[in-house]
Amino acid sequence: MPQTTPITLATWRTPGVIATAFRTVPDFIPTKRIAAAPAAPSDLPEGPAADFAAFDVALAPDRHFDLPALLAATATDAFLVVQHGRIVHETYGNGLDAATPHILMSMSKAVTGLVASRLAEAGTLDLEAPVAALVPGIAETSWRGATLR
Secondary structure (H helix, E strand, C coil), rough: CCCCCCCCCCCCCCCCCCHHHHHHHHCCCCCCCCCCCCCCCCCCCCCCCCCCCCCCCEEECHHHHHHHHHHHHHHCCCCEEECCCEEEEEEEEECCCCCCCCCCCCCHHHHHHHHHHHHHHCCCEEECEEHHHEEECCCCCCCCEEEEC
């Protein structure tokens, strides 16, 4: 069904609009592409395929979902499982593929937390440092005194 409702800040998260909006954010929200690192990113290697045959989620006593049914029921656009640095499962839905731009939303928090914890573990990031040491513009806001932790 073609997109008929205009996508605006008021409509972008409404049914019938959200799927298109998640792929076209720069059309209605000012955004800036973040340049890739100077060296080309390396692809993650493929690993042995994960076995999801026993996967079962019960959302109600009489509603059980295997993985494909759960991804369809939740309108999941992309699902990736990485284990030990290797891709063991990758699925795209709703007309997307690996190259389709898509809004990250809360995924940004998970990735940032993961990267920060690995940097702290390696000793290159001090979680007790003030946030303003990395983001000076917030030094005089309500975040004054907050640490990275």
